[in-house]
Amino acid sequence: MYIGERVEGRNNRLVVAGAGTYVDDVRPEGCLVLAILRSPHPHARIRRIDVTAAEGRDDVELVLTGESLLAAGIAIPPSGSYANFTPRMTVKHPLAVGKVRYVGEPVAAVVAHDLVGARAALDALMVDYEVLPSVGNALLALEPGAPRVEDEWPDNVMVEYPFEKGDPAAVLGATEPSRIRRGTLVCNRIASTPLEGRGLVADYDPHRRYLTCWASTQSPHILRTLLAGALDLPDSSIRVIQPNVGGAFGGKIPMFPEDIVTAHAAIVLKRPVKWIEQRHEYLPAGGHSRDVRCDYEVAFAADGRITALTTELIADIGAQSTFLGWLMAIVSAGCIPGSYKVDDVRVRLRCVVSNRGPWQAYRGYGKEVSAFFLERILDEVADAVGRPRDEVRERNFLTPDVFPYEQPSGWITDSGDYSGTLAKVKDLIGWEGFAARKAAARAGGRRLGIGIGHELTPEGSSRPDSLLSGTDSATVKMSPHGDVTVLTGVTSPGTGNETGIAQIVADCLGASLDRVRVVQGDTELCPHGNGNYSSRSLTFGGSSAHLAALVVHDKIRRVGASMLDVAPGEVRLDGHRVIAPSGAEVGFGAVAATIYRSPHARHMEGVEPGLEVTRTFKMDNVHHQPEKDGRYNQYPTWSFSTAACIVEVDEETGVVRIEKFALVHDSGMVVNPLLAEAQLHGAITQGIGASLYEEIRYDDAGLPQNLTLREYTLPGMRESVDIVLGHQSTPSPFTMMGMKGVGESGISAPAPAIASAIEDALSDLGVRLTEVPFTPARVWAAIQEAR
Amino acid sequence: MSPLTAEAVFVAPRTLPEVYTALEALGPAATLLSGGMSLMPMLNRGIGPRDAIVSLGRVDGLAEVTLRGGRLSIGATATHTAIARHPLVARSAGVLATAAGGIGDLQVRNRGTIGGAVAHGNAGADYLTVLSALEATVVIGGSAGERRAALGDFVLGLRSTDLRHGEVVTAVEVDGSAPDAAAFLRYHRVQGAAPTITAAAVIRDDRTVLAIGGATPTPTVVRVSSVEQALAAVDAACAANPLGDAHNPPDYRRAMAAVHTRRVLEEAAA
Structure with a gap:
C-alpha cells in the first residue's frame, strides 16, 4: 500500500535543482515581447492616447489600446449566475476603455523585439488623462454622493448578500446589556505574492488556425475556454500548456487581462509573443485579498454560550476588472458562524467597489476572514464572562453528532470533531502549566502569552453555472510494456499532488509506484479538468483517477487470471503482478502485452481491447438544485484545524516574536502525510506573514503604498517559525476513502491564535487587537491606548 | 533585464579622471551607478533618468581599504561584504563592520557599496547612521580636484546630498584608532x-x-552627556523634522527612536 505513506514529492528534486521549465524559460524562435502601460491614477478619464511615437519606432510591431481591442470585438460580457444573490456586473475590457479605475489597470500594450524596446515604446506612449475624484476605500465609497467607480451603477455596492437564521434581534433585545458586546474588526488587504509572477507566451499558427499558449496558470482547460470566448475561437483551436509554476496560491486562477492581450497580439502578428509580469506590476495590479470590515453584535449566556450573533460585513473588493476574486467575500459570509452552534444569527455582506486594485483568489479564499472575526469574538466573550478561552470554544463548538450540518448560509458541513483538535493542540503547546511559565518570565521582565485559534476550511468548491463546478476527469492507461500513465485535469502549482494521485492509482491497480507516471497541465494531452483550486486535486482528481484505475484493474485481473488459468475472482494484483492462490504469477508487462498484441486470442475473449480509460468522479454531497430538494451546497468537504502559539511581545516596540507554534489539522484520510505537512508548513507560514508582516496599503485617494517588496514585507527564512504539527482524522462520509482537502488548511488559524497570544502577554494592560496584521506599529499603538 | 532604453549610453571607465570626463560629456542627465542595489530597482520602475549611465564598477583601486596617518579610508566601491569582513575595519571600526554585515541580504551585500549608499543618502540607511556616530568624512572627487566634507554637512536631506554634478564620492574616512566602545x-x-x-x-x-x-x-546626531539629555535631544529632533510612511508612521518612529537611543547607549556602555 502506498496510500498513507510519506512518499517524497516527485517534483522536489527538479525544483531544488533549478531544472524546472517556467513560462519565462519558454522561448520560441522569433518571440516578441509585450509590455503593458498601466494607469498611474486611481480614477481618471482617458481623453486620448497618442500612439504615433510608439508606433513609429523601428522595433515596435504592434500597439494596442482599449479602443483597438474593442474594434477587434474583444470585450468580456458578464456571465454566470449565483445561487443566493445577484451581483451588479459590467462588460470587462482587457485594456481600459473610457476610464481607469485603479492604479495599475492596463491601459495600452506594446509589442517589440525585446524588453528594452518594449519599455522604450511604453515611454513613447502619450496618454491624456482627466483625473477624477476617487474613493480610496469602501467606507469612502459608501458615503452619500461618493464618486462612482462604475458610471452606470447608482452607487458603489456590487453585491448585497444577507441571510438569517432564527431571530437574533429578538434574542439581543431580551438579553441584559452586560451580556452583549459590540465592536468592529478589520482584516486588512494582502497579496499572495508567489515567487514567480504571472506570464504567458502565445504562438499562433495561421495555417492551422491554432493558438498555443504556455501560461503560468492554475487551470489550463479553464484558460482555454475563457480565451476561446474572449477571442471568438473554437475551444479546439487553442492549446494551453502549463509549464512548471513557481507558486500560485489561487493567484493564477484564470483569466487575466494580460492573457487576452498577449494571445490577441500573437494572432494579429502571427508570431510568438511573450508577457512576463514584473514585481512592481504585480503588487498593485496582480490581485489582492481580504480587506473586509465586520461590525458585530453578540449576546451570550453566563457560561459563555453565544445566544445570538449579527455581523455586518463590508468587503472592499476594489475595482473589478476581469477578476473573480470578489467571490471570496461570499465565502467569508457563508462561513459564519462556521464551527460554532448559534441558532439566532444574521449576516449581511456588502461587496463595495472602490479605486483600489481588484481582488484575486488567495489561499484561504475568504475563510480566513470569517475565522479571524469569529475567533476574536469568541475571545471577547470568554473575557467578558471571565472563563478560559478554550472552555468557551468547547461550550460553543458544533458536536460530532450533528453532522451533516446545515449552516445558516445553507451550506452543508460534512463532518467534524472540533473539540478533538483543540484538546490535541493544547497538549502540543503545553497549555496546562503555561501560567506558571508566563509568571516566571514576567518576573524576569519578559512578556509571554499563549493563544488559540480555530479554523474551518470548506474545500472542493463546486460553483453552479461556472467552469469551476467540479468536473475533473482522469485517464489511466497502461502501455504494451505495462507502464502506467495517468492523465489528469487537475494541475499542480508545485505542491506535489501528482505524487498523491500516483499513490492512489498504484494502490488501486496493484502497480509499482515507480511505474506510474502522472501527466498534468496540457489541454491536448489531459482530459478536461478545473485545474488547481480549492484543495480538490485529490478529492476530485484523485477520485476520478481511482475510478479509471478500477476499470483497468478489472481488465488486467480478467486477462491475467485467464493467463494463469484460474477464475478472475481468485487472483489478486500486487507488485505489478497478477498472483494466483497457488503463488503462480504473471507480470503486468506480460498481461499488457497480451491485451495489445493478441486482442483476438483466447485470453481476450469477451474483453474489450485497449487499456485506456477515462472517468469523472461526481461528488454526492454537492447540491445545486434547491428548487428540487431544498438544498444548496458548493463545498463537499470541510477540513478544520486548531492552532496554538506562544509569543513574546516587546512592549516597548510592539515587536512580536513567535516562540512556539502548534497546529492540529483534520482533513480526513490523508494520502501522503509528508505532502500534507508540507502544505501545512506553507499555509501556516503564509498565515503568520498575514498576521505580522504583510499589508497592502492605500491612501484615501487610492494610491498604493507598497510598490516593491521593500514595503510589502514578506517574511523570509529569518522570520520562519518551527512548527509543531498534529493530526486527527475525521473522515468525510461523502468522499472516496474519506479524503478532505488540505491545500488551504493552516492559513486561517494563525491570525486569531497570534492575536489571542499577544493579548495574553499584555493581559494586565487589557490590550485588545481588532485589526490584522499586528504590525509593531499597530501593537505599540494598542499598548499606548490601553495605558 | 535591462532598464535601459535602446538609445541609452553606458560607460564603465577604468580611472576616475575618465569618469569625470564622461560625466562632463554626458551632462546633468548622467546617472552614476555603483553597486546598483538601490539604483537598479528604481530604474526598473522607471524612476530617474536612465539614458546615460556611468558605472564606477570597473574603476581600478576604488574599493581599497587603507589605514594611513591614523585615518581609516574605505574606497567608494568597497562592498558591504568586503567591509564586514575586512580586518582593518574590524580593528579600527568594528561597529562599521557590524552595520555592513546586517544590510539587506547576502546578495545585496555582495554588490552594494558604501559609496553608493552614502551618495544615495536614504534616511535610516545603516551606513549613514554608523558613519555619523563615527564622525566620518566623505571624500569627494571631481575634475577640479578633491574635497572633503563632514558626513553631517554632506547629507542635506532625505535622499539629498551635497554631491554636485561631475563629482563622485570616492571614499569615506573615519578615525583609525578603535573607539573605547x-x-x-x-x-x-x-x-x-x-x-x-x-x-x-x-x-x-x-x-x-x-x-x-x-x-x-x-x-539625528547627539553629543551625549546623559541618557536623559540624549533622549530629549532625539525627541526634539523627531518633533521638528518627523519622518514616516504608511507602514511606520512618524509617531511610531519617534517612539522607536527613543527606545533605540536608550538601548544602543546601554549596549555601548555594557
Whole structure:
C-alpha cells in the first residue's frame, strides 16, 4: 500500500535543482515581447492616447489600446449566475476603455523585439488623462454622493448578500446589556505574492488556425475556454500548456487581462509573443485579498454560550476588472458562524467597489476572514464572562453528532470533531502549566502569552453555472510494456499532488509506484479538468483517477487470471503482478502485452481491447438544485484545524516574536502525510506573514503604498517559525476513502491564535487587537491606548 | 533585464579622471551607478533618468581599504561584504563592520557599496547612521580636484546630498584608532527590508556620539552627556523634522527612536 505513506514529492528534486521549465524559460524562435502601460491614477478619464511615437519606432510591431481591442470585438460580457444573490456586473475590457479605475489597470500594450524596446515604446506612449475624484476605500465609497467607480451603477455596492437564521434581534433585545458586546474588526488587504509572477507566451499558427499558449496558470482547460470566448475561437483551436509554476496560491486562477492581450497580439502578428509580469506590476495590479470590515453584535449566556450573533460585513473588493476574486467575500459570509452552534444569527455582506486594485483568489479564499472575526469574538466573550478561552470554544463548538450540518448560509458541513483538535493542540503547546511559565518570565521582565485559534476550511468548491463546478476527469492507461500513465485535469502549482494521485492509482491497480507516471497541465494531452483550486486535486482528481484505475484493474485481473488459468475472482494484483492462490504469477508487462498484441486470442475473449480509460468522479454531497430538494451546497468537504502559539511581545516596540507554534489539522484520510505537512508548513507560514508582516496599503485617494517588496514585507527564512504539527482524522462520509482537502488548511488559524497570544502577554494592560496584521506599529499603538 | 532604453549610453571607465570626463560629456542627465542595489530597482520602475549611465564598477583601486596617518579610508566601491569582513575595519571600526554585515541580504551585500549608499543618502540607511556616530568624512572627487566634507554637512536631506554634478564620492574616512566602545542596532521588519530605525553609539575617551536614523530625514546626531539629555535631544529632533510612511508612521518612529537611543547607549556602555 502506498496510500498513507510519506512518499517524497516527485517534483522536489527538479525544483531544488533549478531544472524546472517556467513560462519565462519558454522561448520560441522569433518571440516578441509585450509590455503593458498601466494607469498611474486611481480614477481618471482617458481623453486620448497618442500612439504615433510608439508606433513609429523601428522595433515596435504592434500597439494596442482599449479602443483597438474593442474594434477587434474583444470585450468580456458578464456571465454566470449565483445561487443566493445577484451581483451588479459590467462588460470587462482587457485594456481600459473610457476610464481607469485603479492604479495599475492596463491601459495600452506594446509589442517589440525585446524588453528594452518594449519599455522604450511604453515611454513613447502619450496618454491624456482627466483625473477624477476617487474613493480610496469602501467606507469612502459608501458615503452619500461618493464618486462612482462604475458610471452606470447608482452607487458603489456590487453585491448585497444577507441571510438569517432564527431571530437574533429578538434574542439581543431580551438579553441584559452586560451580556452583549459590540465592536468592529478589520482584516486588512494582502497579496499572495508567489515567487514567480504571472506570464504567458502565445504562438499562433495561421495555417492551422491554432493558438498555443504556455501560461503560468492554475487551470489550463479553464484558460482555454475563457480565451476561446474572449477571442471568438473554437475551444479546439487553442492549446494551453502549463509549464512548471513557481507558486500560485489561487493567484493564477484564470483569466487575466494580460492573457487576452498577449494571445490577441500573437494572432494579429502571427508570431510568438511573450508577457512576463514584473514585481512592481504585480503588487498593485496582480490581485489582492481580504480587506473586509465586520461590525458585530453578540449576546451570550453566563457560561459563555453565544445566544445570538449579527455581523455586518463590508468587503472592499476594489475595482473589478476581469477578476473573480470578489467571490471570496461570499465565502467569508457563508462561513459564519462556521464551527460554532448559534441558532439566532444574521449576516449581511456588502461587496463595495472602490479605486483600489481588484481582488484575486488567495489561499484561504475568504475563510480566513470569517475565522479571524469569529475567533476574536469568541475571545471577547470568554473575557467578558471571565472563563478560559478554550472552555468557551468547547461550550460553543458544533458536536460530532450533528453532522451533516446545515449552516445558516445553507451550506452543508460534512463532518467534524472540533473539540478533538483543540484538546490535541493544547497538549502540543503545553497549555496546562503555561501560567506558571508566563509568571516566571514576567518576573524576569519578559512578556509571554499563549493563544488559540480555530479554523474551518470548506474545500472542493463546486460553483453552479461556472467552469469551476467540479468536473475533473482522469485517464489511466497502461502501455504494451505495462507502464502506467495517468492523465489528469487537475494541475499542480508545485505542491506535489501528482505524487498523491500516483499513490492512489498504484494502490488501486496493484502497480509499482515507480511505474506510474502522472501527466498534468496540457489541454491536448489531459482530459478536461478545473485545474488547481480549492484543495480538490485529490478529492476530485484523485477520485476520478481511482475510478479509471478500477476499470483497468478489472481488465488486467480478467486477462491475467485467464493467463494463469484460474477464475478472475481468485487472483489478486500486487507488485505489478497478477498472483494466483497457488503463488503462480504473471507480470503486468506480460498481461499488457497480451491485451495489445493478441486482442483476438483466447485470453481476450469477451474483453474489450485497449487499456485506456477515462472517468469523472461526481461528488454526492454537492447540491445545486434547491428548487428540487431544498438544498444548496458548493463545498463537499470541510477540513478544520486548531492552532496554538506562544509569543513574546516587546512592549516597548510592539515587536512580536513567535516562540512556539502548534497546529492540529483534520482533513480526513490523508494520502501522503509528508505532502500534507508540507502544505501545512506553507499555509501556516503564509498565515503568520498575514498576521505580522504583510499589508497592502492605500491612501484615501487610492494610491498604493507598497510598490516593491521593500514595503510589502514578506517574511523570509529569518522570520520562519518551527512548527509543531498534529493530526486527527475525521473522515468525510461523502468522499472516496474519506479524503478532505488540505491545500488551504493552516492559513486561517494563525491570525486569531497570534492575536489571542499577544493579548495574553499584555493581559494586565487589557490590550485588545481588532485589526490584522499586528504590525509593531499597530501593537505599540494598542499598548499606548490601553495605558 | 535591462532598464535601459535602446538609445541609452553606458560607460564603465577604468580611472576616475575618465569618469569625470564622461560625466562632463554626458551632462546633468548622467546617472552614476555603483553597486546598483538601490539604483537598479528604481530604474526598473522607471524612476530617474536612465539614458546615460556611468558605472564606477570597473574603476581600478576604488574599493581599497587603507589605514594611513591614523585615518581609516574605505574606497567608494568597497562592498558591504568586503567591509564586514575586512580586518582593518574590524580593528579600527568594528561597529562599521557590524552595520555592513546586517544590510539587506547576502546578495545585496555582495554588490552594494558604501559609496553608493552614502551618495544615495536614504534616511535610516545603516551606513549613514554608523558613519555619523563615527564622525566620518566623505571624500569627494571631481575634475577640479578633491574635497572633503563632514558626513553631517554632506547629507542635506532625505535622499539629498551635497554631491554636485561631475563629482563622485570616492571614499569615506573615519578615525583609525578603535573607539573605547561602540554599538550598532538595526530595527527592521523582515530580512532584506530597509531598516525602520538604525542606532549607533561610539564612545571615545569621555565623549559619546549617538546617531539615530530613520526617524528624521537625515540622521539625528547627539553629543551625549546623559541618557536623559540624549533622549530629549532625539525627541526634539523627531518633533521638528518627523519622518514616516504608511507602514511606520512618524509617531511610531519617534517612539522607536527613543527606545533605540536608550538601548544602543546601554549596549555601548555594557
